Amino acid sequence: MDIFAPLEALANWLTFDVIGLAHGSAFGEALAFFLYDVPKILLMLATIVFVVAIVRSFFPPEKTRAYLSNTRLYVGNVLAAMFGVVTPFCSCSAVPLFIGFVESGVPLGVTFSFLVASPMVNEVALVLLLGMFGWKIAALYLVAGLTVAIVSGIIIGKLGLEHLVEEYVYGIRVGEGVIEELTWRDRTTYAKGYVAEIVGKVWPYVVVGIAIGGFMHGFLPEDLLVRYAGPGNPFAVPVAVLLGVPLYSNAAGVIPIVSVLVDKGMAMGTVLAFMMAVVALSLPEMIILRKVIKPKLIGIFIAINAVGIIAVGYLFNAVL
Amino acid sequence: MRIKILGSGCTKCNLLEKAARESVQRLGLEADIEHVTDFVEIMAFGVMTTPALVIDEQVCLSGRIPSAEELDRILGGASTTGSGGCSCGGRCC
Numbered sequence: 001m002d003i004f005a006p007l008e009a010l011a012n013w014l015t016f017d018v019i020g021l022a023h024g025s026a027f028g029e030a031l032a033f034f035l036y037d038v039p040k041i042l043l044m045l046a047t048i049v050f051v052v053a054i055v056r057s058f059f060p061p062e063k064t065r066a067y068l069s070n071t072r073l074y075v076g077n078v079l080a081a082m083f084g085v086v087t088p089f090c091s092c093s094a095v096p097l098f099i100g101f102v103e104s105g106v107p108l109g110v111t112f113s114f115l116v117a118s119p120m121v122n123e124v125a126l127v128l129l130l131g132m133f134g135w136k137i138a139a140l141y142l143v144a145g146l147t148v149a150i151v152s153g154i155i156i157g158k159l160g161l162e163h164l165v166e167e168y169v170y171g172i173r174v175g176e177g178v179i180e181e182l183t184w185r186d187r188t189t190y191a192k193g194y195v196a197e198i199v200g201k202v203w204p205y206v207v208v209g210i211a212i213g214g215f216m217h218g219f220l221p222e223d224l225l226v227r228y229a230g231p232g233n234p235f236a237v238p239v240a241v242l243l244g245v246p247l248y249s250n251a252a253g254v255i256p257i258v259s260v261l262v263d264k265g266m267a268m269g270t271v272l273a274f275m276m277a278v279v280a281l282s283l284p285e286m287i288i289l290r291k292v293i294k295p296k297l298i299g300i301f302i303a304i305n306a307v308g309i310i311a312v313g314y315l316f317n318a319v320l
Numbered sequence: 321m322r323i324k325i326l327g328s329g330c331t332k333c334n335l336l337e338k339a340a341r342e343s344v345q346r347l348g349l350e351a352d353i354e355h356v357t358d359f360v361e362i363m364a365f366g367v368m369t370t371p372a373l374v375i376d377e378q379v380c381l382s383g384r385i386p387s388a389e390e391l392d393r394i395l396g397g398a399s400t401t402g403s404g405g406c407s408c409g410g411r412c413c
Contacts, residue, residue, distance in 0.1 A: 060383070061368040088383065092330035093369045095359055100368040168360070175366035190384070288328070291359065 004040050011036035034214040041131045041206055042199065045124065049198045052086075052123040053191035057182055059086045061097055068114070069105040073157045076110035081149040084117025085142075091119070091285040098292050102165065103174040109157020115289075116305060117149035120280035124202060128255035133262070140316065141272055148276070148308040155304050164297035209256020216260045229266035236270045237313035241306055244277025254278050268320045273313030281305055321399060323353045324374040326362045326382075333371040336385050340373065343391040349399050 011032050015021055021028030064083045071079060089097065094115065101111040121142055129138040182190070229236045258271050286298050293301075323340055327333025337355050344351045356362060356374075365374060369383030373391075375398045386394070 062366075065368065088369070090330075090332070092328050092332060093383070095328060096362055096368050096370060099359060099363050100366075103363070172360050172363050175364045193384075193387075 004036075004043075007039055007043075008036050030214040034211055037131070037210045037214070038207055041128065041210065042203060044131050045127050045202070045206070046195050046199055048127045049123055049195050050191050053194040054187055055086055056088045056194075057187040057190055059083065059088075061087055061089070061093075061100065064114075065101055065104050065106060068101065068110055071107070071110060073107065073109060073154060076107060077113040077150045077153040077157070080106075080110045080113035080153060081117040081146045084114045084149060085121045085146075087114075087118065089118040091282065091288060094285055094288050095291050098289065099169055099172055100174060102169060103172060107157055108162055108165065109153045109155075111153075112156045112301065113149045113153025116152050116280060117146060119282065119285070120149065120276055121145040122279065124198065125255065125275070125279060128206075132255060132259045133268075137268070137272075141275075144272065144312045144316070145276065145280075148280075148305065148312060152301070152304045152308055156301065159300070161297055161300065164294045164300075166292050166294065169292050206256065213256045213260045213263075216263070229261065229270055231267040231269075231317050236267065237273050237310050237317065240270050240274035241277040241310050241313065244274045245281045245302070245306065246283060267317045269313040269316030269318070272316055273309050276309045276312065277306070280309070321349070321351045321376055323351050323395075325353065325355045325371060326365060326367055326374060327355065327357065327371040328359075329355075329357050330370070332385060336371040336373065339385060339388065339391055340395070343388065343395050347392060347396050347399070349395060351395075351399075 014035055015028055015032040016023055019031070021031065064087045068076060068080055068083065098111060098115070101114070102108065106114075126138050126142060129141050229240070254275055258275060262268060262271050281302055286302070290298060323344070325333060325337045325340060327336065333355070337353065340353055344353065362370070362372075365372065365379050367379060367382045371385065372382035373380045373386075373394070375395070380394050380398070
């Protein structure tokens with residue numbers, strides 16, 4: 001049974017009975033879609049972000065670092081990508097995190113697997129994909145994101161690029177960190193605060209995105225984008241990735257728009273590649289990382305990721 | 321007492337500095353507050369997630385912005401013990 005059925009009934013009742021729009025009219029359907037989807041996505045977001053925050057409170061970066069130090073290539077990369085999903089991370093912390101990892105003996109390639117997975121596979125992206133495209137697409141995104149993170153890290157590890165880290169990083173002495181001992185009360189307080197922060201930040205994007213999505217759905221022709229961005233155009237994926245890299249936006253802003261693109265004929269692989277490029281390759285993070293790694297390594301990092309993401313796009317276009 | 325805010329100058333770090341100043345004023349404490357942005361010094365404290373709050377060279381909080389009440393408790397506790405560091409019943413550090 002669909003647990004959101006009461007919400008749908010309520011949205012229909014408001015649209016067609018209270019406001020009195022006709023069933024099947026473009027405006028009525030768009031409004032019903034909007035009234036149903038906004039509370040649905042926000043509820044899902046609040047619930048999943050809460051659960052993720054509780055899980056995350058068990059994986060502070062200090063602990064993750066301890067698990068990853070002295071791991072080897074392959075196994076280390078797989079672990080790092082998975083930890084990247086559950087360890088709380090914001091791009092402001094990228095530099096101390098990078099130094100902390102490298103100093104405690106986490107191999108460079110493994111560190112990069114973490115740095116790729118962490119922003120790419122985030123809970124907001126997963127919730128929105130789940131809400132708009134269903135669990136299969138969300139699961140595919142998760143697996144593809146982890147794969148790109150693991151493979152990019154392995155390649156960077158294999159290339160032996162340790163000399164492209166700024167020299168002073170290796171000279172930094174890292175102090176003994178303290179891990180806060182949290183009680184369950186602390187964890188729930190943290191999780192509630194995190195929900196308030198995330199939902200407080202993304203709800204306008206979700207509302208505007210769904211509104212645009214809902215109305216474009218009714219008013220634009222179905223096959224508008226098929227010619228340019230459909231599965232038949234081999235250039236669509238690289239172009240989407242190139243467009244995505246300089247766009248720095250949170251997943252919440254992108255996904256509702258992206259759902260319209262899909263609706264109008266853009267191929268799913270192209271869409272997922274675009275989204276990955278937007279969230280994983282962010283310009284501000286690169287600028288911050290420039291403090292600890294040389295421009296050449298930043299270039300290699302972006303290039304490897306971009307190629308990986310493009311490959312994912314083609315693969316999905318071929319499979320889906 | 322000496323309060324240090326460790327951070328890269330991001331929004332959250334500035335918010336923590338502002339909150340700390342407000343709390344110091346509310347509690348009427350004598351404190352100088354310094355915003356540390358040098359990564360070498362930040363790393364010396366073993367902090368991996370910014371922003372972090374350091375009182376008399378001891379890390380009290382990292383990676384989050386506490387509520388005003390929690391901040392008052394931490395700073396208030398640290399000022400009464402006098403021996404430096406934060407003493408908030410072992411809950412914060």
